[in-house]
Amino acid sequence: MKMADVSMKFETIREAQAEGKIYLSKETIEMIKNKQIPKGDVITASQMAGLLGAKKTPEVLPFCHPILIDQAFVEVQLQEDGIYVKSFVRCIGRTGVEMEALTAVSAALLNVYDMCKAFDKNMVISDIKLVSKKGGKSDYEEDLSGLKCAVITLSDSCYRKEAEDKSGKVAIDIIENEFKGEVVHYEILPDDKEKIVEKLKQLTDKVDIIFTTGGTGFGKRDNTPEATKEVIEKEMIGFEEAMRIIGIRFTPKSLLSRAVCGIAGDHTLIINLPGSSSGVRDNLKMIAPLLKHAIRMAKGEKKH
Template structure:
């Protein structure tokens, strides 16, 4: 079995924070030595703070599945208590992955430094109670699946509608919707690049399904009319979704800027999401927007999430 870190390339860059704590239990004599600054190696509390900060920076070197990330802020506090040293660490970054492991490593490194500075004098030290206190940012703050939602997938392609080519993009969309996000695809159809037919299909599905995913027809040819058909039927455009799909898409291929895909709301609260015709574009864009679609539906209905 191979090992690999999680692929975070299609995640949003957000502010990530994490806070952790831990403690090393010392003998009364060791506590007095720290209090009176009698440890030969120097100031235990200050040195352990520095060790914690260095631990944050070297986390990816120690733990094989941690990503190299740019740390924006770190605070390590060491507090002398009557039975030992209590350590907290708070780490912050703007990135695509969390910093909880960095905070836990900071606490661990600080506690190990206390141990190292006192090992000649205290043979019964115990490191314990290391735990994550909180983490914020990333998908845990906003992500939802598509369970309980009825979805439609419409592939728009002249060649596929004639049976001259296999519909790979639509089948890819169905697979991701159902197997990765738990949505139910209740309608699947292949249509030619005909604006009137597309408009009719979208109107027929309005309020019968929760989300309509279209694939294809978002390019520059005369027959690429999916965005025009979508704009004709939606009552409000979800500009942020289509902008994000293009902006994030350029991480994978500059060709994402050639997509004219539109996202919007038809009827009461049915969402339409135009996806490109490539399987790669379908994968990247569904994974990008799917975690926010339930919240978008609630907003369209005037509901609030509590």
Template sequence: MKMVDVSIKFETIREATAEGKIYLSKETVELIRNKQIPKGDVLTASMMAGMMGAKKTPEILPFCHPIMIDQAFVEVELHEDGVYAKSFVRCIGRTGVEMEALTAVSAALLNVYDMCKAFDKNMIISDIKLLSKKGGKSDYEEDLSGLNCAVITLSDSCYKGEAQDKSGKTAIDIIENEFGGKVIDYTILPDDKEKLVEKLKSLIDKVDIIFTTGGTGFSKRDNTPEATKEVIEKEMIGFSEAMRIVGIKFTPKSLLSRAVCGIAGDHTLIINLPGSTGGVKDNLRMIAPLLKHAIRMAKGEKKH
């Protein structure tokens, strides 16, 4: 058993709304309305209990991440047949807040039960449900199904057979088995700019995405960014910036990457990935959900 690793996710605005109800006798409803419950104001106390429930969610549910809640409120209404509760929770984070919203409603209704249990033996807590959620990958994520991809590994030692290509194989595994894309071309090249330019040009408009691994460092033989810039027509700056920004969470050495991403031909995307397997995993999983949308934009099918 373990918590889900959200370290690679983007921090986005997360929101959730939930509701629920506790059904009460008419007599209990009247006691609440006339503020005759000895423990105090049931509605106000239940709103406070709901707020506490939202903030304490990770202490109750073992797999929920502790998060910094930016806004939360609970509305409690007295109906003819009981008390209705509705919650709203918002944060800027890497994981959603639906459990916080549901816990807020649950805590609010449980507080009604606690304050009224001496007067009503037949209370029923029911209809607790999530009304809406916003933020995170569910708002933008798409797989790579239906897309043809190519993987090019740049490595003198792998090209000579002196080392195994782990980064390229890792990229293929993630593309096909995690995102449903199809790799129709896999090549190992030496760190030679002209050979890479020639290979890239041969794949333009024949595949949807070209992933390169390696050759993004500072040595004289690291020419992948230069070759990519020679081929692309538009640079996708945000992708390369995001890979470096997120990468520093794992190692400051990610700032040494000169990786470039861009569009060539009608719609072919070229994505430079690091030469390390860890870098390939982190960066590919981060940007892959956005690539299908980027292709549609390149084709003019998406205007935003």
């Protein structure tokens, strides 16, 4: 058992709304309306209980991440047959607030039950559900199904078979098994700029995405960014920046990457990934969910 790893997710505005109801007898409703419940004001107390429930969610649900809630409110409405509760929770974070919203509703309804249990033996808590959520991966994330991909490892030592190509194999595994893309071309090339340019041009418009690994550092033979810039027509600067920003969460050495991302030909994306297996894994998992949308934009099929 373990909490989900959200370290590679973007920090976005996350919102969730939930609702629920507790059914009460007419006599109990009248007592609440006339503020005759000995423990106090049921409506106000239940609002407070709901807010506390939202804040305490990670303490009662073991797999929920502790988060900083930026806004939360709970509405408690007395109706003809019971009390209706609605909650709203918002934060800026890497995980959603659905459970906080649901816990807020649950806590508010349980508080009603607690305050009224001496007078109503037939109360029923029901209809607790998530009404809406916003800001998570479902808002933007897509897999790579239906896309043809190429993986090119750029390394003199791997080309001479003096070292094993681990990064390219990691890329293929993630593309095919996690994001359902199809790798139709895999190759190892030396760090030769002209050969890289030639291969990128050959694959342009024959595949949807070209992933390169390696050759993005400061060495004299690190030519991948320069070769990529010769082939692409538009640079995808946001992807490059995000890869470096996310990368420094794991190692400051990510700032040494000169990786380039861009669009070549009609719609082919070229993505420079690092030469390390961990770097490939971290960066690919972060940007892959946005690549299908980027291709549609390049084709003019969907506005951003």
